[in-house]
Amino acid sequence: MLSFNIKYYKVPIIYFIRLHVSCSCKISKEPHEQTKFLNEKQAAVEEAHECGFWFLRGPQLQRFATENVYVVVYGIAGCLITMAYSYFTGTITTLEKRYKIPSQVSAVITIGNDISTTFTSAFLGYYAGRGHRPRWISLGLVIIACFCLLMTVPHLLYGSGATALQLTSEFATNLNVSESADRSLCNKLEEDCFETTSWTPIALLFAAQFISGVGCSLFYTLGVSYMDDNTNKAKTPALLSWSAFLRMLGPALGFSFASLCLRLYISPELSPLIQRDDPRWLGAWWLGWIILTVILLLSALSMCMFPKALPGTIVRSQPLTELSLKHMLQCIRRLLRNKVYVFNNLASIFYLFGYMPYWYFTPKYIETQYKQSASKAAMATGTFGLGFSAAGVLLFGMFISKYKPSARAFAAWNALVDLLTVAGLIGYVFIGCDGSDSATAMSPYNACSSTCHCEYVHFAPICAADNVTYISACHAGCSSKQQNELGIMEYSDCKCISNSTVVSQPLIATAGACPVDCSQQFLIFLAVMCLLKFVGASARTSNLLLALRCVSAEDKSIALGFASMILAILTFIPSPIFFGWLFDFNCVVWGKICGSRGLLGQGNCWLYDTKSLRYTMNIVAAACIFLGSFWNIAVWYYAKNLKIFDEQEHNAKELELEEPIKLET
The missing domain is CATH 1.20.5 (Single alpha-helices involved in coiled-coils or other helix-helix interfaces)
Known part of the structure; x- marks a missing residue:
């Protein structure tokens, strides 16, 4: 059984x-x-969390993987980028003289980086934002270094130019210095159109600017999101302020570096026969680009050493959805439904469109309105303005870190900054100089000098005995020149001066424009400009924090990239072109270039109607910024539930998402 x-x-x-x-x-x-x-x-x-790459890694590098070190390295890299762009701005006048480029064309060259940003920022923000961001940022710095290197190519291909070489002692035998052939005088010769230009240097300069936009897209889009994801949220405002402060050192260094390089002749090994204040002087504009290339490559190497995530931060898992164009469009659709995000960007569009000309054209504005030298105008823009901008960023960043304002407080402050800026720009309208305004009343061309053939004579102003400035000795009908006992060049036999002077006065003029005292107006303008720089800079951190906090963590990189693309399309590209056209519209004296038509045949503007320019430029800019203030009011209304500093809620969500799977026994 x-x-x-x-x-x-x-x-x-x-x-x-x-x-x-x-x-x-x-x-x-x-x-x-x-x-x-x-x-x-x-x-x-x-x-x-491991620092370095390839063989450049090890435990000795880990001590540098901190948020403070990253902010310093990222800030220095940003400083170098802004230094490169300000160096270009500081040398652009020399480029215009060397390659006979009018201002409208140089404005198109300047926006080349914004055009490439339009096509790349959203794409790179989406795909590169989900990878090893420090290495992508490093690639962006390498691309910007290539931009600096490409900027030197026109000089390598075309050299210093025959005109510049003829003004050196080594080529003195080729320099015709006879008075009868001096084109600055009225010689009654037929028009000799000898200046020509080429599109090739323009294309090379534009290509260099174009590729730099790709590097900037990687640097700014990924750098800020990496900082925000790897730092304590309470520290983010202070860290953003410090990185912005370091970037602001770039323009001052760039303008100073440009001034230093331009003090050298375009061919430093040669001995020029002219002084630096001569309009024909061409400085060594190409020299600084070589140095900038080297230091940007070193900065790229430093940035590449940072880990994918800083130690002590949560390594967030990548989204389960596959990276694709369809998913990217879904992210963009999600952003367009975010009212705070949309209205905050609309406010930025109007503000930046109106304030853009004061970034590009402030030195030129100071020169034309208040008759200041180019060096003083650059110094005022790059030092005084920079100092107050840096102070605004730092002080407001400290204020945010200490008092932790709400999102509505940020939006309200941004709207107030818009209104204060509008008031300051309206004040610019009334800060004029009578001496500067009256200088444009004199007609540069008249029947008296029509036989002198002055159409292609360079702008070389002279001052007549009745304190009237003429475009050149040729326009005044002067037929001879000589130096007086003080070494000052005097022009005599000036037949056109007799039309506007007392007969008893000699028909002579001296080199240089007649003195105009606009110092008081310039100081008032400088005070208002510094105030606007301080107030405007204080809103940078609040605007950026709103942009970072109003979107989800996975959309942060593409949100910044998409915003950069929209700003490039609606602001960075059209604003310089529009206000450049506005400058040209108020031009009363144009130069001409031979053998060209259109913009290249127009040449540079020699004299502006300062009063008309002051009114149109400032009123149009103020109107744009005033419209932007209404969008900040909309941000204030919809940001009532937006959290900026809610650490506990944020950390609780992170812990809930990152909690490891428990084993059931």
């Missing part, structure tokens, strides 16, 4: 034994696989 029972239950018993053994093995195996999984996850976390 027993055996029967055993036979009867043989199969079930054996099955039970196998099942028990199998379950025992499974139970003992599951913890092992889970441990292996956790070890692999831990290894991935350690790899994400």
